[in-house]
Amino acid sequence: MTADERGPLDVLIRRLKRASRLDETEAEALLSLPAIVRDVGSGYMIGRSGERPGQCCLLADGFIRRDQTTSDGKRQILSFYVPGDIPDLQTIHLKTLDHDVVTVTEARLVFLPHEPLVALCRAHPLIGEALWRETLIDAAVTRAWITTIGRTSARARVAHLLCELATRLDVVGLAEERRFRMPLTQHEIGDALGLSIVSVNRILQDLRGHKVISLSKRVLAIHDWDKLQRIGQFDPLYLHLHGAPPASGMPEGS
Amino acid sequence: MTADERGPLDVLIRRLKRASRLDETEAEALLSLPAIVRDVGSGYMIGRSGERPGQCCLLADGFIRRDQTTSDGKRQILSFYVPGDIPDLQTIHLKTLDHDVVTVTEARLVFLPHEPLVALCRAHPLIGEALWRETLIDAAVTRAWITTIGRTSARARVAHLLCELATRLDVVGLAEERRFRMPLTQHEIGDALGLSIVSVNRILQDLRGHKVISLSKRVLAIHDWDKLQRIGQFDPLYLHLHGAPPASGMPEGS
DNA sequence: CGAAACTTTGAAAAGGATCAAACTTTGTGG
């Protein structure tokens, strides 16, 4: 039975159990949430800066990014999301979006209206706390991103992003042996890391040249995980995956 | 009656009311929280990366910063906090600190143990939601910081930080006419913005030379607010101050 | 098959970093 064949809310329950304790009561309650499933293409605008959405969007399949645009038109990507994530969970209590939410690839979205979600949190404090915790993990990832952009070289930034992607994809079973379909263009990598597309390209060349990774036809394989981790100063602590058993046998630390 | 003469928890109540609706019931409940007040000097380590604190720290007076250190020893400051803020509120549900929490100046701290705080959130959903919202605003500020560091020039970054500081200080009544005691060293400004201290210094010189600001003896005065805002591409939307009436008559947008 | 999106490469320019050293302010103890 694949994720698609189970109810769309199973994804959510499994996800919340990753970092929080949920009993049968809460799982049952979650399953009673109204949810609207929708498949969309890449580049689909889920929400725009300034809007006040009435629901959250659980990503069941595909990739999403969040963008901010500077007043002189430059784009900064704030974060990427993989299946199981809820990119705009903060709108549950921070009504106005301060960034765009856009699909990076084709995606299956599960919309969860705010009102029953809030009611559920009030009735089941454990669910409220689990969702709160998810927004806190999102913030922790964002903080790590600041340090990467502010204080590491272009090479380290790219390496760090690749490590993060591989790790997060592995957790949801989308990376076998640190090998996965790369959802991002070099343009997007640059906009995420504050780099020009030319720089990104040269760094990827370089990493390939040193046999650390290979990347062709949109498939990325990490050959020398330790080295990539060292280059990117990657320590998965900030992802707060603790309780989560890796889907495949990826070693934890070094 | 000054803030110090009222109970330390009044600061918290007024703060939460800024973005959330709280009735008398909730205010009463908040006042019943156990709170330990403590005065400390500058450079005091409130929490260290990797620690699991048992309480949150409400800043009653002074300034706090949060730092991350890269594995090659560079420091990135993630955010600054002004009176009324709770820099480590996330530890209520994300137990392990992924950064240091340090006082920038002498400070008065109010420690709030996690346990009664969590109990209060369960008993009064509105309080839980208000605190959740505070962590979401903190995350929104962090996101804006990413865009500033990733996609704007050194000059714009410094201007943006000054605008943000002036705005946040004004809200808590610590900036008269966009004039305030500057709590940060140029070293700290640099570490916050991913710049070298030399760069920061030259940019401050330049802003002074253009009569946009003046800064001497640790007192910063913003003479040309519109220009500084334009240079820093500053739009206070991301601070989510909406409901808050400014303490002095600072105009909103331009 | 062709257009659009994406990647690659080369060359030149620029924005900040780094290094080094002097100057100023702040805080402390005598």
Added chain:
DNA sequence: CCACAAAGTTTGATCCTTTTCAAAGTTTCG
């Protein structure tokens, strides 16, 4: 209250990482 040390600021000169510009390949997809 002064002297001194430590912390913080300022300035000049040089270097280097990354950007920008330009143009040619390569995929992808309708």
